[in-house]
Amino acid sequence: MDFQLTEEQLEIKKWAHEFAEKEIRPVADEYDRTGEFPWPVIKKAAEAGIYSMDLYMQSQQDSSGLTLPLVMEEIFWGCAGIGLSIFGTGLPLAALANSGSSEQLFEWAPKMFGTPDDPKVAAFAVTEPQAGSDVSSLTTRATRDGDEWVLSGQKVFITNGGVADVTVVVATVDPELGHRGQASFIVSKDDPGFSTGKKEDKLGIRASDTSEIILDECRIPLDRILGGLEKLEGKLERARKGESTGRSSTALRTFEMTRPSVAIQAVGIARAALEFAADYAKERVAFGVPIAQHQSIQNMIADMAVDVESARLLVHKAAWLAASGQPFEKAEGSMSKLKAGEVAVSVTEKAIQILGGYGYIKDFPVEKWYRDSKIYTIFEGTSEMQRRVISRAVFGTA
Template identity: 50%
Template sequence: MIDFELTPEQREIQRLAREFAEKEIRPVAAYFDETEEFPWEIVRKAHKIGLTTFSYPEEYGGGGIDDPITSLLVSEELAWGCAGIATAINGTHLPVAAIMAMGTTEQKKKWIPMFCDPDNCKIGAMGLTEPGAGSDVSSIQTTARREGDYYVLNGTKQFITNGGIADIHVVFATLDRSKGWGGVAAFLIDDKNTPGLSMGRKEKKMGVRASHTAQIILEDVRVPVENRLGGEPGDPEYVPGYIGGLKMLEHTRPGVAASAIGIARAAYEYALEYAKQRIQFGKPIIEHQAVAFKLADMATKIDAARLLAWRAGWMRHKGIEFKRGEGSMAKLFAGDVAMETTINAIQILGGYGYIKEYPVEKWARDAKIYQIWEGTAEIQRLVISRAIAKYGR
């Protein structure tokens, strides 16, 4: 039996996230979009009440709510408030997902609790993308070489959320370029003041401007051998870097979809209320078919995107493999829906939609990145097409 009814616990966390988005995020969203400052105080408040750690294992100090649907509910509500601030709040989930996907038991025990102290908010960064290695991750140029009890890392990481300001950085590097993905491993740098680790250019972005995005520069950064995620080949819990990286992205794509849905929902709700109040030719514009049909398409596609995301979350919870690219389907469709919905919201508002006094132009700028990061829309289609070619129905 399929049941779409949320549990009382899910509704309570959804309510908590919605109230936080409404009271703490929305009132300052325009300010942080304009200034591109990192919203430290809001991130600390979210951390204090458990919005950053509720999904981490209880044994490591987290909330222990391992139901992926709950995470999707929270991501949607926070992005409804502001996608940039939501990214600042949720950005640490990616390096934590990397630790959970490929870390040994001892590594998890050591590092996950660092993120769970409600009185000490630590943020993380995950360094995968490079200036010359975006969609083609196998072409990573950052190198790692073993020197005694350390690995020495050299290279540059590009477009890194929380890059340089994070307390902990997870960095992917190649041990052997000739092996492509197979030569890649992940390393954890647990001190942002580690010699040789520095922040490069901070990017000025079109959207999600409250989120800090910057280069990470690695110049002879010495990382202890025990900080190689998954350990060494031959270790009992060894996880190859490329497998861990794929698991990490597979687990996070539905959450990216949920955030895109939050943006789309914000734009749809605003356009709907505007259409009810705006009078043209003697009646509210929602009574004009051209506008009404746009809103009908928005509502339908937002619900369809949410169902795809929830299916992926349900599959994760049940331990069902994404054989047909179900995580990619959710991310792909939700990103496209967010972009289409926000552009149509601008159209419904007309000239007002194009000026900063109204929030829909910001939502359109925020939406675009959801067709790009954590795998472009084109890469998602590649993943899906390869999956259906292999597994069919």
């Protein structure tokens, strides 16, 4: 076991940190206030080669699996809302790469990211007003009509939903079969019947677009089903006979794959808060000494440091397992997401405590990090759902 990062990884980490420090931190507050989508920062990230790095990594042999998490930690250290705008396309990309054919990947991945001069973003739409954690109860329907699929339904809380050129939509083809009757479809914003609805006004990650998607008899060509028609028919046939379909649904599989990437985002926020609080504690004087000399503050800083380090280790292990093609037998992806999400909330909360009144006001960035962190116990599987997955792995009932 070797924990030493290579020269190249250290260089990449430094490069990403400099980008976050120069291009993200200075505008984080403004985008948090306005809730505008940070296209100018995405453009700069595209020019620098950070945006679409997830696409590039698909073609690279990174046996450690650490390059992307190292970059993401730095970017989310800069701002989680902007970070999610830069890396949110990774989620639909994972769905496409995991469940699509190689032809679909070659055709649609470039459309998801656009070009450095004209970057685009993409979305992955699973959640519905009445179905979040319970992915098996989706009601968005996909029905075949000759040479087309007709999609009807409503999706809510979709990251990049209002700004995406391409959206991967999960819909049910056979409602009787629960998640085994579902399939994923590639939908373009220009397809007839596709529209976006309400943009959510959120507690945190406010630079990230979270919007409703409406599919009103949205018509798309037959070949837009991920993995192709034949694969779907085989899967439905086996499900109807009660046989195993082999793998879980696209939605669940995609979330499994992307959990370590989401977890490292939370580590980035937590680290930002730890660093800020430690610097502040060295400067702020109370009772004649810097507060860093008070044992209660030292204890909080120590607990925060242990939490950040342990969350990062879980993420790096899960990323390494995934890169080396090993399954998450102990639900390591869920473990990393659960731990990092909860650490981000508790570390940012302690950072506010260390700053006292200054932690609570908007002149300092700590209250923003606290607001940003909370989503990490909710999206891509709530903490309760992660615990469910982990306990099932322990009990052997997965």
